[in-house]
Amino acid sequence: MAAGASLHDACLATLPTLRGTFGLAAISPLEPEKLVIARRGSPIMVAEVAGGWIVASDRAPFAGHAESCLSLHDHELALLEPGSMKVNSPTGGSLARGLVAVGIDLADTTPGSFPNFMAKEIHEQPLAIRRCLAGRLVADQIHSAGMRTIDEAIGTPERIVITGCGSAWHAGLIGAQMIESLAGIPTEVHVASELRHREIPVSPGTLCVAVSQSGETADTLEAMRELARQGATTFGVVNVVASALAQDTDAGMYLHAGPEVGVASTKAFTAQIAALALMAASLSPAGAKRTEFLRSLANLPDAMARAVETETAVRRVAERLAGEENWLFLGRGINWPVALEGALKLKEISYRHAEGLPAAEVKHGPLALVRPGLPVVLVAPSDHTAEKMLGTIAEVKARGAHTVVITDGVEPRLTRGADDVILLPAVHRLLSPLVTTIPLQWLSYHTARILGHDVDRPRNLAKSVTVE
Ligand code: AGP
Numbered sequence: 001m002a003a004g005a006s007l008h009d010a011c012l013a014t015l016p017t018l019r020g021t022f023g024l025a026a027i028s029p030l031e032p033e034k035l036v037i038a039r040r041g042s043p044i045m046v047a048e049v050a051g052g053w054i055v056a057s058d059r060a061p062f063a064g065h066a067e068s069c070l071s072l073h074d075h076e077l078a079l080l081e082p083g084s085m086k087v088n089s090p091t092g093g094s095l096a097r098g099l100v101a102v103g104i105d106l107a108d109t110t111p112g113s114f115p116n117f118m119a120k121e122i123h124e125q126p127l128a129i130r131r132c133l134a135g136r137l138v139a140d141q142i143h144s145a146g147m148r149t150i151d152e153a154i155g156t157p158e159r160i161v162i163t164g165c166g167s168a169w170h171a172g173l174i175g176a177q178m179i180e181s182l183a184g185i186p187t188e189v190h191v192a193s194e195l196r197h198r199e200i201p202v203s204p205g206t207l208c209v210a211v212s213q214s215g216e217t218a219d220t221l222e223a224m225r226e227l228a229r230q231g232a233t234t235f236g237v238v239n240v241v242a243s244a245l246a247q248d249t250d251a252g253m254y255l256h257a258g259p260e261v262g263v264a265s266t267k268a269f270t271a272q273i274a275a276l277a278l279m280a281a282s283l284s285p286a287g288a289k290r291t292e293f294l295r296s297l298a299n300l301p302d303a304m305a306r307a308v309e310t311e312t313a314v315r316r317v318a319e320r321l322a323g324e325e326n327w328l329f330l331g332r333g334i335n336w337p338v339a340l341e342g343a344l345k346l347k348e349i350s351y352r353h354a355e356g357l358p359a360a361e362v363k364h365g366p367l368a369l370v371r372p373g374l375p376v377v378l379v380a381p382s383d384h385t386a387e388k389m390l391g392t393i394a395e396v397k398a399r400g401a402h403t404v405v406i407t408d409g410v411e412p413r414l415t416r417g418a419d420d421v422i423l424l425p426a427v428h429r430l431l432s433p434l435v436t437t438i439p440l441q442w443l444s445y446h447t448a449r450i451l452g453h454d455v456d457r458p459r460n461l462a463k464s465v466t467v468e
Contacts, residue, residue, distance in 0.1 A: 158205030175276025215243025296428035318446035331379035342440030372400030382410035
């Protein structure tokens, strides 16, 4: 590169030679009024503020300083000068890239009256679900621009492949059962980091649904892009507006859950389930089954508010069990992914080992782990799996486990002999994860607090995993 090249030309020439992922900003003492930003795989956005620019990897720093910002797409670069912002494609051509709303208030950037963000975000769940449903579920009808786009593109999908990581994967497992039960469309779910290496058959009628709070998770992005390359139509279920996943999918549905700051996902997880419930209903035929589901969905925020009120009862359980090093979480049907989620929550903020399993699997080996006093959390609403859950409770109880039963009181036998019972409102079978998850969030929260851990920023973890 010729000596004396401009900062912008130097970046255009240098960036393609870099390996790996980055979100960067570059300045030069020779052109102090200029700033170049660039993105490859790691989010970077910029907002013009009084006297200059704020460059960040998410929107929170813009709150209170700017109403709108620019979020670069992958492989793009922008030259910022006072009063001007020029975006370039990877080949240097100019791009017209609109600004997006910051969408975060200052109130979103503090826990407010709560001790931390996780407690605030657990409490916010009824509101988050109301916001997710607002304008989309109206008088038993679904209004979704994203689903309309899919319908115009491929009609009813022949097959649906849902993918995500961590809690988003768990939400996908729940969404798949809703879609198959209501819409009768074959639906499979894959952990994104594994899907990228699979060679699953893809046809033009395949819909890939990528679930992600941040919309920046590298494994989820790459899995979705791989299926897109093979001809699938793609749909993003995302919380962060204008994130990479939102930019790169053919259509999508924003969660509108508001910023989720706590590393352990709570309101975004339940909002993902609500969004997938809307998708399931929009793909299903009109009729009594769909109407009953939607009426229950519309009332779910009230039931979730009552589930949030189980905090005191759950804290008492945590006070008894916080010293336990190992836990089992068991569930059946639509609630075995909730058992996975409960185990993940406990691991990621209390650092205790926990394993989530489909309840019947405990017989095929893990029962050997059960010893007197071992905490076994059983997610057991009174649905069609209740009789079988009674057998599981008896199995672990007979070996001395400390049983914590999460149920709704409709089937009283589920509570008999349990060491601890957390009672929830009874809701539609397919929607019970929206309430059964909440006491498990409180259980991990209070266990971690008793152990003195930072519930918002647990060790070793990041809010958005942009590395592969
Ligand atoms: C959930 O509590 C974890 N923080 C983590 O598993 C998270 O769900 C996962 O990393 C996926 O993140 P995403 O939803 O932003 O893609």
